[in-house]
Amino acid sequence: MSKTTSKTNAGNFFEDFTVGQVIEHATPRTITEGDRALYQALYPTRFALPSSAEFARQVGLERHPVEDLIGFHVAFGKTVPDVSLNAVANLGYAECRFHQPVAPGDTLRTTSEVIGLKQNSNGKTGVVYVRSTAVNQRGETAIDWCRWVMVHKRDVDAPAPDTFVPDLKPVLEASDLKVPAGLDFTSYDFAAAGEPHRLGDYEVGEKIDHVDGVTLTDAEHMMATRLWQNTAKVHFNTQARADGNRLVYGGHVISMARALSFNGLANAQLVAAINAGAHTAPAYADRTVYAWSEVLEKGETEAPGVGALRLRLVATRGRDESMTLRGDDGKYADGVLLDLDYWALIPV
Amino acid sequence: MSKTTSKTNAGNFFEDFTVGQVIEHATPRTITEGDRALYQALYPTRFALPSSAEFARQVGLERHPVEDLIGFHVAFGKTVPDVSLNAVANLGYAECRFHQPVAPGDTLRTTSEVIGLKQNSNGKTGVVYVRSTAVNQRGETAIDWCRWVMVHKRDVDAPAPDTFVPDLKPVLEASDLKVPAGLDFTSYDFAAAGEPHRLGDYEVGEKIDHVDGVTLTDAEHMMATRLWQNTAKVHFNTQARADGNRLVYGGHVISMARALSFNGLANAQLVAAINAGAHTAPAYADRTVYAWSEVLEKGETEAPGVGALRLRLVATRGRDESMTLRGDDGKYADGVLLDLDYWALIPV
Amino acid sequence: MSKTTSKTNAGNFFEDFTVGQVIEHATPRTITEGDRALYQALYPTRFALPSSAEFARQVGLERHPVEDLIGFHVAFGKTVPDVSLNAVANLGYAECRFHQPVAPGDTLRTTSEVIGLKQNSNGKTGVVYVRSTAVNQRGETAIDWCRWVMVHKRDVDAPAPDTFVPDLKPVLEASDLKVPAGLDFTSYDFAAAGEPHRLGDYEVGEKIDHVDGVTLTDAEHMMATRLWQNTAKVHFNTQARADGNRLVYGGHVISMARALSFNGLANAQLVAAINAGAHTAPAYADRTVYAWSEVLEKGETEAPGVGALRLRLVATRGRDESMTLRGDDGKYADGVLLDLDYWALIPV
Known part of the structure; x- marks a missing residue:
């Protein structure tokens, strides 16, 4: 009479990724003054710039940015269901840049490009490298970053992809900022x-x-x-x-x-x-x-x-x-x- | 020297209700972006429409609605001090319709009309049926619903009212939406x-x-x-x-x-x-x-x-x-x- | 190779204060609708005026004030790192007046003037009296108050200042409001x-x-x-x-x-x-x-x-x-x- 179906997201496994693949992550999200207040409630932050619209104005910013890490966490969270739901471990970050501040009213959406793959010698897992980019409603990049995660294979017999390990800067230079x-x-x-x-x-x-x-x-x-x-x-x-x-x-x-x-x-x-x-x-x-x-x-x-x-x-x-x-x-x-x-x- | 008085609200008892009575509930409340953020913090919601002002705009909504249940909980909360403070049990809901989305800046106030009464055979309690309506600052209905609760009598010797059980739809049809x-x-x-x-x-x-x-x-x-x-x-x-x-x-x-x-x-x-x-x-x-x-x-x-x-x-x-x-x-x-x-x- | 320095705030001790000294406290803070929502989430407040923008308008207020105590807590919090980080005890408040309501968009900064000093007979601590004033971005006083705290001396051999105990009203009169x-x-x-x-x-x-x-x-x-x-x-x-x-x-x-x-x-x-x-x-x-x-x-x-x-x-x-x-x-x-x-x- 009734039937059970699977409409839920099981996430991607190692063999679901290919180098060059672009993933548009779900759930664009608008940042609000509520985010600022909750951040203040959850963390003992007292940096004057995100705390005070006047201070921000005095240092030349027209809009009042929220804490930079709010944008980062929101942008990062979008990638979890597609990139790391079946992750064994988050192995690292690199080249994360804050291109412009995020302020209330901005809507962020995130896409990720697969920039590297390397199956592990055990044949059961592999490392996926992605470059993720959070874009605002004006189409401008707000934040981008690379990360690599170790992900399970769904099928250990799936063939290994060609290994490609991207060349990432261990440290950005001040001139990159x-x-x-x-x-x-x-x-x-x-x-x-x-x-x-x-x-x-x-x-x-x-x-x-x-x-x-x-x-x-x-x-x-x-x-x-x-x-x-x-x-x-x-x-x-x-x-x-x-x-x-x-x-x-x-x-x-x-x-x-x-x-x-x-x-x-x-x-x-x-x-x-x-x-x-x-x-x-x-x-x-x-x-x-x-x-x-x-x-x-x-x-x-x-x-x-x-x-x-x-x-x-x-x-x-x-x-x-x-x-x-x-x-x-x-x-x-x-x-x-x-x-x-x-x-x-x-x-x- | 000092005197103790009772200025506090003791709520209504079964015999305080009459069919046709209209109760204007206290504490109109303005919905804000803070409500949206707190809802996101308290529940793992990821529906794109309440999450993203851009998504809402793309599906034709000028203002960015909050989650529908925010409006419902706020509107419902108003009725508690008058309707269910002395309730034994919440027995049911029916015919709850969301007439229009609620967005930050909207102020909701709720009124309830008593639409039914039925004293229980034990003489100690009775069932009160109300239709509650949440109206925004433009005087438009935002949400309405019926519910029935079992309420204590203050005085078991108070006479039983005429029984009146309203005719409520067990299920709304799609055409009612x-x-x-x-x-x-x-x-x-x-x-x-x-x-x-x-x-x-x-x-x-x-x-x-x-x-x-x-x-x-x-x-x-x-x-x-x-x-x-x-x-x-x-x-x-x-x-x-x-x-x-x-x-x-x-x-x-x-x-x-x-x-x-x-x-x-x-x-x-x-x-x-x-x-x-x-x-x-x-x-x-x-x-x-x-x-x-x-x-x-x-x-x-x-x-x-x-x-x-x-x-x-x-x-x-x-x-x-x-x-x-x-x-x-x-x-x-x-x-x-x-x-x-x-x-x-x-x-x- | 590496060196440990002390750039952190150790707070003021009793001998750091002088009568007439004015301290500009750090971290101006902009009040938002997020503060209102969090206050509603943290306290069972139902006062109609801070709850409803419509109610506020109906009683003559153009902007929708937040709860008065939000302004007080924010303004007070600013004084802690400078006044009471080394306090033994908060001894009292007096003459706290709310000069105008605080509404979202207002940025508060607080200054304190030392209005009294009294070293305790033990020579180890003293009482510091301050009058603190929270000012908004228009330069208008929002809230002011006096408080006195017992503070440690850094050096018990530091000389005692002249004792000066300010004359504070035990109670404001209605005409002071x-x-x-x-x-x-x-x-x-x-x-x-x-x-x-x-x-x-x-x-x-x-x-x-x-x-x-x-x-x-x-x-x-x-x-x-x-x-x-x-x-x-x-x-x-x-x-x-x-x-x-x-x-x-x-x-x-x-x-x-x-x-x-x-x-x-x-x-x-x-x-x-x-x-x-x-x-x-x-x-x-x-x-x-x-x-x-x-x-x-x-x-x-x-x-x-x-x-x-x-x-x-x-x-x-x-x-x-x-x-x-x-x-x-x-x-x-x-x-x-x-x-x-x-x-x-x-x-x-």
């Missing part, structure tokens, strides 16, 4: 921003302990992850993993650490690029996240008064005042959750 | 919406397992319920029930199940009507909600390219891949939380 | 507001039990506190206190109690002033907050139909139907969390 049109830090208000430190006050190699910690809750990380329309089951469902824990979305840890980094990096107002990122250990509710940063590089931009600071942002479970990234064995130190290499824009 | 002005699905973007299935791809009797589950938290269901200004104590207060649990608002389960149904019903963009609904078991935090749907009926509308799909939406505690609604005894199967009969609009 | 421009309650809609009680229906000395309770969760109080960009560690971090509890921000309790007070004070639409406030006991997750009010004074304003009601708002852990503020020993009764003295605007 896109500075928002109109941005001008020459009359920057340091008192409003909260700290006096300019680009010149930071030294390569310097480490900054951001001091404060936030204890995670399940309700908060689920709300964040849903807000970005990220559908990976393990974040929402205690029945999806043997240990009964809901795994915290890696992007939640990125945003938490970036917000905590205000204390010491208050003038690193905008994220211009993400060079690389590794989620080095899982995070769960009831753990307390802290963060520290290391200055990796300093650069210039053509915008008046705007410098670029390349930072390593490290999130840890519990505070590590020694700010140790790796042990003597070269492995990430116990408690390191995130190792993110990014470029921020800061007054010179 | 209101299609939003301008809606046109003839150039519908299936890639943006996420699935290729049109009205014609669904068969009456077909069942769809929506696969994914979400584990409930107290913080989230309380936030949702407050957002709709629903004041029923049992949702917020561990001291209000003997077991110390906060009962999850039934509307939270409806929204969760509707959002989960995206996976298989991504093109069922708008809720046009609710024919009937039963909250068949209580839900609490830490339980994992899954959903399945059954196609009950297919219909046409006069709007270009717009068809109507009548669906049974079932929420369950834990996944039931057998999608069993009732046991051999005719009772709802163990784990069924919600049985909702509704009409959705979908491309033909 | 600022009524929003245009406010007119002569054609006030009591049905929409939810209760019939006017100023004249309340008697000095009258107490109102607000009946309902809400059980606190960690996710919710953290979201609220972050939304106001309040950075005090004890609210977010289970490792910051020996007992492993996250202390609920006192402002969360204020907002919860004010929202609960709707039931009996539905027409006390606007908060015009806070005369004094004491957080008399800590609050934690899983405790259930109730509220009661006492009418302290009645006054007039020059705005048409607008009266002033001075109220004591008391939050309790668990319901106290006896509404006992203090025991026979003069100390706050067990379970009292908050004792707030404020002025509300209400129809005459």
